[in-house]
Amino acid sequence: MNLNPQDPPQEEKSVTTPKISLRDVTKTYSGVDTPAVKDLNLDIASGEILVLVGPSGCGKSTTLRLINRMIEPSAGEIIFDGEDVTNSDPNELRRRMGYVIQQVGLFPHRTIAENIAIVPKSLKWPKDKIRARVDELLELTGMDPNVYRDRYPKELSGGQAQRVGVARALGAEPDVLLMDEPFGAIDPITRFNLQNEFLRLQSELKKTIVFVTHDIDEAVKMGDRIAILRDQSEIAQLDTPEAILTNPADIFVEDFLGAGAVLKTLTLRRLNDIQLVHAPTITERTNRSEAAAQLRQSDFPFAVLLDDSRRPIAWVNQADLDSSDPLASNSRRIPVKLEPEDTLQEALSVMLQTSAGMSAVVDSTGQYLGTCTIQSLAELLTEPPVDGDSL
Amino acid sequence: MSTPLVVDNPETLPARRNQSISQLDLIVIPVFFVLLAVLLSVVWIYSDFDGTTTSILEPERLWTQAQEQITVALLSTVLVIILAIPLGILVTREGAPRLKNNLVTVLGLGQALPAYGLLVLFFVAFGQGTLTVVLALAAFALLPVLRNTIVGLEQVDKSVIEAGKGMGLTGFQRLRKIELPLAVPVIMGGIRTATIINVGMATLAYLIGGGGLGITIAAGLKINRPVSIFVGAVLVALIALAFDFIGGLAQRYLRPKGL
Numbered sequence: 001m002n003l004n005p006q007d008p009p010q011e012e013k014s015v016t017t018p019k020i021s022l023r024d025v026t027k028t029y030s031g032v033d034t035p036a037v038k039d040l041n042l043d044i045a046s047g048e049i050l051v052l053v054g055p056s057g058c059g060k061s062t063t064l065r066l067i068n069r070m071i072e073p074s075a076g077e078i079i080f081d082g083e084d085v086t087n088s089d090p091n092e093l094r095r096r097m098g099y100v101i102q103q104v105g106l107f108p109h110r111t112i113a114e115n116i117a118i119v120p121k122s123l124k125w126p127k128d129k130i131r132a133r134v135d136e137l138l139e140l141t142g143m144d145p146n147v148y149r150d151r152y153p154k155e156l157s158g159g160q161a162q163r164v165g166v167a168r169a170l171g172a173e174p175d176v177l178l179m180d181e182p183f184g185a186i187d188p189i190t191r192f193n194l195q196n197e198f199l200r201l202q203s204e205l206k207k208t209i210v211f212v213t214h215d216i217d218e219a220v221k222m223g224d225r226i227a228i229l230r231d232q233s234e235i236a237q238l239d240t241p242e243a244i245l246t247n248p249a250d251i252f253v254e255d256f257l258g259a260g261a262v263l264k265t266l267t268l269r270r271l272n273d274i275q276l277v278h279a280p281t282i283t284e285r286t287n288r289s290e291a292a293a294q295l296r297q298s299d300f301p302f303a304v305l306l307d308d309s310r311r312p313i314a315w316v317n318q319a320d321l322d323s324s325d326p327l328a329s330n331s332r333r334i335p336v337k338l339e340p341e342d343t344l345q346e347a348l349s350v351m352l353q354t355s356a357g358m359s360a361v362v363d364s365t366g367q368y369l370g371t372c373t374i375q376s377l378a379e380l381l382t383e384p385p386v387d388g389d390s391l
Numbered sequence: 392m393s394t395p396l397v398v399d400n401p402e403t404l405p406a407r408r409n410q411s412i413s414q415l416d417l418i419v420i421p422v423f424f425v426l427l428a429v430l431l432s433v434v435w436i437y438s439d440f441d442g443t444t445t446s447i448l449e450p451e452r453l454w455t456q457a458q459e460q461i462t463v464a465l466l467s468t469v470l471v472i473i474l475a476i477p478l479g480i481l482v483t484r485e486g487a488p489r490l491k492n493n494l495v496t497v498l499g500l501g502q503a504l505p506a507y508g509l510l511v512l513f514f515v516a517f518g519q520g521t522l523t524v525v526l527a528l529a530a531f532a533l534l535p536v537l538r539n540t541i542v543g544l545e546q547v548d549k550s551v552i553e554a555g556k557g558m559g560l561t562g563f564q565r566l567r568k569i570e571l572p573l574a575v576p577v578i579m580g581g582i583r584t585a586t587i588i589n590v591g592m593a594t595l596a597y598l599i600g601g602g603g604l605g606i607t608i609a610a611g612l613k614i615n616r617p618v619s620i621f622v623g624a625v626l627v628a629l630i631a632l633a634f635d636f637i638g639g640l641a642q643r644y645l646r647p648k649g650l
Contacts, residue, residue, distance in 0.1 A: 108650055119559065152648065
């Protein structure tokens with residue numbers, strides 16, 4: 001999690017006791033000569049999001065499914081919480097690890113509440129505890145329990161279904177979540193929201209997460225560490241997103257990252273990492289000539305028009321203030337508001353969409369916090385975080 | 392980033408579709424039933440019954456035959472359910488894929504035999520009586536239930552089973568909590584078909600001493616009394632329609648919610 005850069009407590013822990021370890025794990029399917037996963041060694045630290053990313057067919061999904069033994073390893077050991085679980089009861093193991101798949105797989109004949117209650121129920125939790133847990137999880141994943149508790153999965157959109165999928169995986173409070181392209185089948189806007197919400201959730205929950213994706217951008221966004229895999233699940237590079245982007249281990253990694261690795265570093269920084277600037281703010285009630293004078297004195301081409309609850313509505317320039325039209329009717333409305341957790345890449349794309357070259361940042365209630373300008377991004381890119389030559 | 396777009400609006404999603412279909416046949420079947428019953432009454436009232444016809448169509452006699460017909464049909468349907476559903480479950484488990492295709496093929500051949508021939512074969516093997524009829528009918532009606540059980544279990548979304556497995560449900564729990572409930576509508580369809588086949592086929596039971604309305608029809612054919620053929624045939628049809636209606640109700644109310 002990069003949400004709180006001043007608070008990286010997981011690093012030391014990972015050195016001492018990995019939450020999950022794969023030791024020389026090999027999977028060979030019967031009738032196939034080359035193993036799908038070959039001699040894989042991987043340590044997953046407690047509380048981190050480890051992303052497995054690689055081209056299709058590299059064995060990343062197989063690797064994930066080896067961890068909860070949906071696929072039984074042909075050789076090697078799986079250590080979970082210091083305990084060898086290679087030969088333990090697989091069903092018991094799976095109840096201790098949340099599992100989220102791309103197709104979600106909600107039980108269509110069970111209500112949302114019953115779906116979330118599956119693992120707690122097989123662990124024989126008392127009924128009222130289960131009920132409380134279901135409501136808590138629905139709240140946590142942004143679904144109103146009173147609305148959704150008794151609905152059936154077919155009444156949900158893809159995004160909502162996957163929220164329930166995540167809630168269900170968290171059902172019995174597992175320490176570990178295994179996620180197999182969880183947001184892969186969801187439209188880009190919803191996926192974007194789900195990723196952000198999931199990161200926010202994780203900053204509270206601090207689960208140990210293994211996350212499979214084929215999308216390097218998603219990997220960079222979600223991962224505390226990324227394992228880039230090539231054929232037979234061989235680890236090409238395993239490091240933090242920053243280190244991989246600025247210092248790819250070899251040609252394969254470089255190719256996989258693709259062009260624009262510099263721009264991708266923008267996905268690593270969030271708006272709360274940079275200093276917001278403060279453009280003049282006005283409301284419909286502000287005296288226009290005073291506002292115009294204020295705007296002239298500032299360095300900004302635009303002022304921010306706020307509504308009565310201090311939510312940004314539009315960018316207003318000198319000409320708007322001189323005319324007598326309602327200010328909110330001008331063409332530079334602010335359709336998309338950024339929050340401090342959003343990445344600089346998202347800020348950039350918002351700026352490029354609006355002609356103002358600025359983007360408004362709001363807090364979680366929608367109130368205006370400040371402005372990010374294209375200049376501040378440009379300055380940031382010319383003073384790189386790690387290594388000037390690589391940019 | 393908060394966007395003004397409403398992506399997750401539940402109100403815009405499709406809800407119920409399949410219900411209209413089962414509702415339709417729950418209306419059509421009673422309509423046919425009533426029409427046939429009216430036709431039967433009209434024919435009964437306006438036909439001139441001679442002495443022989445009157446004795447063939449004696450109400451107590453018809454009632455007994457109808458009861459025999461229903462008993463035979465129900466018993467063989469129960470037998471089919473007891474045999475075909477576990478068999479269907481068995482052959483769809485992991486590790487038995489070849490057996491499944493062979494079984495369906497063999498039973499398909501069995502069904503291609505004329506019903507009459509099958510009955511005779513069973514007669515040769517088991518002798519006269521109701522039991523033989525029940526066994527023969529069960530053999531004939533096995534395929535639809537077996538096939539629907541297999542299809543019903545196989546059409547269950549693999550990702551749902553995968554998710555269940557990933558949550559630590561055992562193979563038996565996955566069968567009981569996921570596969571069977573989701574296969575119920577399809578399996579019920581097969582049972583409904585089997586029941587109708589059985590009610591119809593039970594007409595042949597009289598050939599090997601199983602009784603039933605076949606007696607009335609055969610008598611009418613033998614001594615050329617069309618009214619008696621008609622009455623017997625319509626009674627069989629009415630029983631079949633009644634069972635189909637009950638099957639339709641069952642299919643509707645046993646269908647798991649949420650589908």
